[in-house]
Amino acid sequence: MKKLALSIFGLSLLTTTVTFSQSYFKTQGNVKQLYVNDKPFLILAGELGNSSSSTVEYMQPIWPKLKSMNLNTVLAPVYWELVEPEEGKFDFNLIESLIQNARKNDIKLVFLWFGAWKNSMSCYAPYWVKKDQKRFPRATNKNGVGQEILSPFSENNLTSDIKAFRALMTYIKKIDAKEQTVIMIQVENEIGMLPDARDHSAIATSAFNKAVPQPLFNYLKLNKENLMPEFKAAWAKNGYQTTGTWESVFGKSLATDEIFMAWYYADFINKLTDAGKQAYNLPMYLNAALNYKKEAKPGEYPSAGPLPHIIDVWKAGAPKIDLLSPDFYNPNFKYWNDLYVRGNNTLFIPEIKFEQGVAGKAFNAIGHYNAVGFSPFSIENGDEKMNMEISSAYKLLDKLSPLILQNQGKGTINGVLFDKTDNKQEIKLGDYTLTFSHDLNLGWSPKSKEDNWPITGGLVIQLAPDEFIVAGTGIVATFKPLAANLNAGIAQIDEGNFKDGKWIPGLRLNGDQSHQGRHLRIPEGNFSIQKIKLYAYK
Incomplete structure (x- = not known):
């Protein structure tokens, strides 16, 4: 909120209060729509490669290319290790440059917080976190070997991630609340456990042997008839128990290990998201690395992320997250989208392989699935043919966006x-x-x-x-x-x-x-x- 005053000879003659509202979600029919500047907004985006936004200089020639491809939004990573290279000392020069250049090119931003985890691993955690494994413990495999994965069971891991994320959100609000260049935040990236289905560290095993937390039971009882069929079947195996340990409720299996991890990942993310929104209340979503094959077992893919078969655990454990979204690097486009829109979930595709067919998939996602938006990965590295395909599709979708947004969720598209x-x-x-x-x-x-x-x-x-x-x-x-x-x-x-x-x-x-x-x-x-x-x- 900002106050503007006109004063003559020390006398205040006029005081006007202007409120700038950040972006938000609003429901239309059975889907959510993103509102920016109090108008519905269709995200026609591309995601930068992992390292492209890590220097100001590298991005300079990329901005005109992105603009020429008819994007209205860019998904750009921001990195914990560069935001907080020394504990408690923050550097936001990269963030400021991204916001300023996006404004110059009339492009919105979605920031991807590469904090505690990126593609399961903790590769973007600062060096001062990585080197101090006693203070910042790792997940371990079943043989007790530490992984390059920060344990979600550590209070220190959570607290340090929260401090950095809160500082980032505070800074974005300070320089961008009026212009609303940054419209959404991705919290972490493709969370999941590898090579086992769960963390086997001492602190994780202690939690595994305790009772299932009551908030999860409360959600299950309240939503029993609307649970996803895979998860409802897992709960039904032992008679829909509402007390007991993880294995007594869900059975002894890799599936139970994954459910257990999903709950504690979700709890971590919910606390992180809540802290970020308290600093600046932007919409926030989480993305999932999809199973590379349907029959893969937990641990053979990044397990316990917001995948369809355990999405109820994420809804129960991370209610502060606005969207749970799939990343696509396999050919089963319709299959996975059909799973993600169950239960009136709203689809957003923040990351998809940049290859032939992205245009058709964009039309299908936005038309058939009422998607909030679409975003090929490594958008700056496409060849001439790929650039033509996505820019041609986005040119049409941009012209159609008022009509699309008017009809989404109403059964007329x-x-x-x-x-x-x-x-x-x-x-x-x-x-x-x-x-x-x-x-x-x-x-x-x-x-x-x-x-x-x-x-x-x-x-x-x-x-x-x-x-x-x-x-x-x-x-x-x-x-x-x-x-x-x-x-x-x-x-x-x-x-x-x-x-x-x-x-x-x-x-x-x-x-x-x-x-x-x-x-x-x-x-x-x-x-x-x-x-x-x-x-x-x-």
């Missing part, structure tokens, strides 16, 4: 994603069934005979029972009325654009481009926004 195996999808909107398919299904391109098809996708928004906006790349749509014994006719298709939320029609596509009224088409490799009006006839 959807999205599709295709490859050669999964190449067709039906969607019911308004008075019609819309059948979308991969453009190469038409067989017109020589690419259709290849073993692998490029990943394509798009989104559709209902404007009226018989009128739709379709955008994307490499998709074809046909239409059928929901009413029996009727056919669908295309009254008109216009390719156009939006300016300040207003539709500006361009080319009329009622001829060859629509195959003389047979379909709507956006060829593979092209990016387009098209508006179609339908009618029914016998």
